[in-house]
Amino acid sequence: MSTPSVRRARGTVTVVCVALFFGVVTSSGVAVVLPDIATEFDLSAANASWVISGFLLAYGMAIPFYGRLAGRFGSKRLFLFGVAVFAVGSLVCAFAPTVGVLLGARAVQAAGGAAVPGLGMTLATMAVPESARGRALGTIAATLGVGAASGPLLGGVLAEIADWRLLFVATALSVVVVPIGTRVIVGDEASDSTRLDAVGGLGLAAAVAALLYGVTNGGQHGWSDAITVTSLGAFAVLLTATAVHHHRTEDPFVPRELISNATFRILAGLAFLMSGAYLGANLGLPVMFADLHEASSLRIGVALLPTALATAAAGLLAGGAVDRFGASRPMRIGLVSMLVGLLTIALVAPTSMTVVALVAVPLGVGYSLAYTPVSVAVSGAVSTALRANALSLLSMALFVGGSVGAATFTSVAGDGGVDGQAYRGAFLALSIPLGLAIALALRFHRTSTGQAHVV
Numbered sequence: 372m373s374t375p376s377v378r379r380a381r382g383t384v385t386v387v388c389v390a391l392f393f394g395v396v397t398s399s400g401v402a403v404v405l406p407d408i409a410t411e412f413d414l415s416a417a418n419a420s421w422v423i424s425g426f427l428l429a430y431g432m433a434i435p436f437y438g439r440l441a442g443r444f445g446s447k448r449l450f451l452f453g454v455a456v457f458a459v460g461s462l463v464c465a466f467a468p469t470v471g472v473l474l475g476a477r478a479v480q481a482a483g484g485a486a487v488p489g490l491g492m493t494l495a496t497m498a499v500p501e502s503a504r505g506r507a508l509g510t511i512a513a514t515l516g517v518g519a520a521s522g523p524l525l526g527g528v529l530a531e532i533a534d535w536r537l538l539f540v541a542t543a544l545s546v547v548v549v550p551i552g553t554r555v556i557v558g559d560e561a562s563d564s565t566r567l568d569a570v571g572g573l574g575l576a577a578a579v580a581a582l583l584y585g586v587t588n589g590g591q592h593g594w595s596d597a598i599t600v601t602s603l604g605a606f607a608v609l610l611t612a613t614a615v616h617h618h619r620t621e622d623p624f625v626p627r628e629l630i631s632n633a634t635f636r637i638l639a640g641l642a643f644l645m646s647g648a649y650l651g652a653n654l655g656l657p658v659m660f661a662d663l664h665e666a667s668s669l670r671i672g673v674a675l676l677p678t679a680l681a682t683a684a685a686g687l688l689a690g691g692a693v694d695r696f697g698a699s700r701p702m703r704i705g706l707v708s709m710l711v712g713l714l715t716i717a718l719v720a721p722t723s724m725t726v727v728a729l730v731a732v733p734l735g736v737g738y739s740l741a742y743t744p745v746s747v748a749v750s751g752a753v754s755t756a757l758r759a760n761a762l763s764l765l766s767m768a769l770f771v772g773g774s775v776g777a778a779t780f781t782s783v784a785g786d787g788g789v790d791g792q793a794y795r796g797a798f799l800a801l802s803i804p805l806g807l808a809i810a811l812a813l814r815f816h817r818t819s820t821g822q823a824h825v826v
Contacts, residue, residue, distance in 0.1 A: 382555030383498035384507050386548055387491040388514040390454050393545035394484045395515055397461065397538070399522025401426075402657075403672070404535035411535075412470040424587055425474050429481035431583050431770055432576040437486045438763025439572060439624055446490045446497070446759050447558025451549050453486020458546035460484075465539035488770075489763030496750045496758065498557040502694060508746045509690020512739045513683040520679030523657070523672035531669060571624030574613035579767070581606035583774050590778030629761055634752040637811055642745050642765055643772035644808035645706060648801045649738045651776025652713060655784065655797055656731060663791045664724045674728040682735035689743035698744035699815060705740025706809045708733045710802060717798035721791035741812075748815070776801060 401423060409419035437449055460480030467473035495507040529537045585602030592599065617623035617630070629635055656675065660666045666674070692701045712734030719726050746765065753761045784797035 379555055379557050380498040380503075380507075382551075383557045384495050384510055386552045386556055387450075387487075387495050388511060390450075390487050390545060390548045390552075391491055391511060391514050392518045392521075393542045393548075394457065394487050395518030396522040396525060397480065397484075397542040398426075399519050400526030400538050403523050403526035404530045404538055407530050407535040408473070412473070414470060418470075420591075421474060422477060424584075426477045426481045427587070427774060428580050428583055429478040430485050431579045431767065431774070433482045433485035434489060434763055434767040434770065435575055435579075435624070436572055438489050438760040439567070441490060441493065441759035441763075442756060443567065445558055446493045447552070447556050450486055450490040450494060450556070451552050453483045453490070454545055454548045454552070456480075456483025457487070458483070458543050458549075461539045461543035461545070465536045465543060488766040490759060492746055492750070492762045492766075493759040494556055494558070496747075496762075497755075501751070504750060505693030505698075505743060505747050506687075506690035508750075509686045509688070509693070509739075509743045511746075512686030512689060512743045514686075515742075516679050516681075516683030516686055516735065516739060519653070519682070520672070520676050524669070524676070527667070527669035527672050566622055568617075568620055568622060568624040571613060571616050571620060574609055574616060575624060578606050578609035578613055579771060581609055582771065586775050586778035590781035594782065625764070626757060626760060628757055629753065629764065632752060634815070635749060635761060637815055638745055638749050638752065639765055639768045641808050641811040641815070643768040643775075644804040644811070645709065645738065645741055645745075646769040646772035647776030647779065648709060648713060648805040648808070649734065649776070650773030651780040651801045652716065652731075652734060652798060654777040655780040655794065655801075656716075656727070658781075658784070659720065659727075659791065659794045660724050663721060663794075666724060674724055675731070678728065678731045678735040681732045682739050685736040685739035686743060689740045692740075693744045693747050698748040699812075701740050702744040702748075702815070703809070703812050705737040705742075705744070706805065706812055708737030708740060710737075710805050710809065712737060713798055713802045713805060717795045717802070720794045720798060741808075772804075776804065 405419055405422060408414070408422055412419075437453065441449055457480055460476050460478075460483055463476035464473055464480065467476055492508060492511060495511060496504050499507045525541065526535075526538050529535065529541075581602050585599050585606055588596060588602060589599040594600075617625060617627075657671045660671045660674065689701050689705070712731060715730040716727060716734065719730055746762070749761050749765050750758055779800055780797045783800045784793050786793070
């Protein structure tokens with residue numbers, strides 16, 4: 372019979388996974404119902420895209436604040452607060468009478484949902500012993516795979532048989548996590564009494580927003596477009612000013628222990644690069660299928676279901692492998708698998724939709740094999756007091772990297788070119804950051820005893 376501590380650990384991981392599932396479903400499902408939203412509110416494609424872009428901007432800005440505030444208010448309390456805000460935003464989206472209300476509600480959704488990845492991983496790692504940390508984070512990776520598969524299918528089905536608003540009704544059900552989590556989550560106590568560096572936090576948030584806006588606009592309108600150039604220039608200025616401020620401030624928003632931690636810097640950079648390759652391809656595959664094969668959203672979701680399920684299974688396997696062998700080996704195997712998948716997709720891109728969907732399996736499997744050890748390694752590379760901060764910044768690196776990868780794919784693919792040949796180039800372009808990620812992984816070593824260092 373399991374002990375109370377084991378039951379609470381399982382309960383914590385389960386609650387975190389449920390919250391993550393709803394977050395991923397709404398992210399992956401909204402793209403499917405976007406045409407229906409545009410039709411109802413009589414929006415152009417460019418204006419309708421703000422239903423997604425506005426969410427991304429608010430999400431990217433909010434992520435680092437949760438990690439920094441966790442020490443002040445406790446990870447458990449902030450996590451449940453974020454889930455509650457996300458559920459409220461979802462419900463308002465479901466009944467939004469105007470596009471303005473919908474966009475505002477999407478921002479509320481994002482502001483709450485941003486708490487879930489970093490703080491969820493923090494709570495999971497606190498609830499289990501270090502020897503089981505890989506399995507806990509592997510379960511989270513599996514949940515991400517299932518959510519990614521369910522979102523397009525759920526959105527497609529609801530849009531065809533009922534109404535797009537039901538997608539947001541479904542994600543509002545995440546509110547059940549709050550009362551259950553209050554009872555079962557193993558939480559931490561507030562321990563940080565230092566002054567919050569609001570200037571540094573707002574500077575970082577503004578820099579992230581400028582970068583996300585710039586790369587999104589660049590992917591859609593070109594990298595020489597005035598708005599793109601201005602946004603990316605603002606990002607450079609804001610990031611430089613924030614770095615100078617952090618250097619001069621006694622208690623900066625991003626703790627100096629993290630900035631000076633070489634292992635954390637390597638892993639955050641690796642996460643940024645591999646997420647760019649993976650999420651860029653995840654965006655590209657549905658776009659290519661719809662363009663070259665005129666496939667419906669539902670058909671695309673069904674075609675990509677094997678990849679999503681294989682991704683989920685690989686997450687569970689990766690967790691056990693990390694606990695047994697350490698992070699380095701599965702991380703490298705995963706990145707190589709991703710590279711094989713990307714290059715194979717580029718080779719067969721304009722051909723049969725079924726063939727492309729099948730050869731995409733190594734990409735998803737590889738991402739799960741790499742994601743889990745990176746998360747475990749970050750949690751072990753920093754002190755317990757900094758874990759929420761580190762994992763939230765890791766989540767931000769994954770998120771921003773994915774946005775840059777998506778913009779890269781959109782820019783290179785363009786309108787697909789003659790017979791879809793431009794899609795080959797787009798997938799090949801995504802292999803470049805993946806090659807850099809492999810180079811970083813070769814500098815990282817983690818023994819089975821948990822000691823991590825850069826070589």
